[in-house]
Amino acid sequence: MSMKFKTREVDGVTILDMSGRITLGEGSGTLRDAVRDLVSKGSKKILLNLEGVDYIDSSGLGELVAAYTAVKNSGGDLKLVNLTRKVSDLLVITKLATVFDVQEDEASAVGSFA
């Protein structure tokens, strides 16, 4: 299943509820476009809810990094929440877990944005 997402706002935080696969040719471009769009509209607090993302490859990891960098460069912050074990494992073995702020649940994630 290719990646899909819905956007919503909670207490000033823009949450992207993502589902499907973030892989080359399926979801990576979608994620890139979505985050660029949010940044261009001035969103500074972005939370990627990966609860529905069951598969990610190295291209998808690269897109997460690109999204993170784009938001940081605009003066904002991007965090992750609700990672599946598979995605979490990938972030650990690639050391991206040391780059991303990974939150346990949505409430604490929203509250963690300054």
Next chain:
Amino acid sequence: MAKVATHRFTLVLDSVLPSVERVEGAAETLARQAGFADEISLQISMVCREAAVNAVLHGNRYDSQKHVTASFELTGQALIVRVGDEGEGFDAGKTPNPLAPENLLRTTGRGIFLMRALMDEVHFRQLSPGTEITLIKNRHSQESKA
């Protein structure tokens, strides 16, 4: 472990993204057939996908005149997948370490690392022309490496 007959087959594929899905799907099917746990089967299919992506994009560069050859072999000891392209070849030893602090924010360069992290053996062989990646997962290594 139940005895599984040896299987061997080869796919010759065009240099297009759907070929990546073919390799990924075949790898997952064979991994499950070999009796690997779900999690490991998905790891195997993912790294085979990475190898196929490398072959289509970086090796053959979507050249319609070039093909990707994916060979699958299941023996009593291991699942062996070989993915070859017809590109210019590359030196795997020169790929930057994606775990180095200065590389953590790179958007590319993690595919070969994931192959090495999740498989038991990864070998590169220069063809003329092209590169062949051999991915081996031993059937006794049932624990996830992630």
